[in-house]
Amino acid sequence: MNIRLPALFKTPLFSAPVCIALAASLLLAACASPGTPATPAASDPIHRHALVRPASPAPQWEGLRERISTATAPLPGIKVGAADAQGVRIEIPVADGFSSGSTAIRPSLASALEAIAPALTDDNGVAIKVIGHTDSQGSEMVNLRLSIERAEAVVSYLSERGIALERLSADGQGEADPLTSNATEEGRARNRRVELLLRAMP
Structure with missing residues (x-):
């Protein structure tokens, strides 16, 4: 698989390990789904309901x-x-x-x-x-x-x-x-x- 790196990565400022690390970061960022919440339970009404126990009635x-x-x-x-x-x-x-x-x-x-x-x-x-x-x-x-x-x-x-x-x-x-x-x-x-x-x- 050939990955074309931006021209910036070909300058002497970047060593081979740095280029590889930066390329991996860019690849991961591109694959990530935008807007995915970090905690699904926070926005999922089913999970949110499961995490909260209904309040007990006050005793008389x-x-x-x-x-x-x-x-x-x-x-x-x-x-x-x-x-x-x-x-x-x-x-x-x-x-x-x-x-x-x-x-x-x-x-x-x-x-x-x-x-x-x-x-x-x-x-x-x-x-x-x-x-x-x-x-x-x-x-x-x-x-x-x-x-x-x-x-x-x-x-x-x-x-x-x-x-x-x-x-x-x-x-x-x-x-x-x-x-x-x-x-x-x-x-x-x-x-x-x-x-x-x-x-x-x-």
Whole structure:
């Protein structure tokens, strides 16, 4: 293939390597399609739509709190906190919700989650953080791990009831955040709990 170079390239000012480099640049520039955008997704409505997640509806905290309070009213011990700008906190006692040292959900906790889940299933603007708590019996590290695993078991249970996993997260505090003294069995039972923090989706 013979490429005719402009006369300028034949002058002594240009060495052979420089001429080759300049010729390659001109060839590439000529082959490039004029006006091609650097980022196709920026001008392609299909790609642009795929990159932007629709905004979640703003939660109506007071209405949600009322629905949960009504659903859990027949169940003992469940506390639904006041609705505020941050959301709602739900406290579920699990003194009988798990067997000792286990993450298997027992009927009392299952009943509470079955009552709460329907109020949350279709409210896609609400994120649910599940936090597990234990009493101070046993090793602190074992209690921390157990509280996290119990929170994860609750997340799995709620997911199986139709709540999207992207709305759920799990954490555990172990024995670090007691509601009362662990010196008595009554106090230890109260400290064994699961909390659901309902917040707006990010």
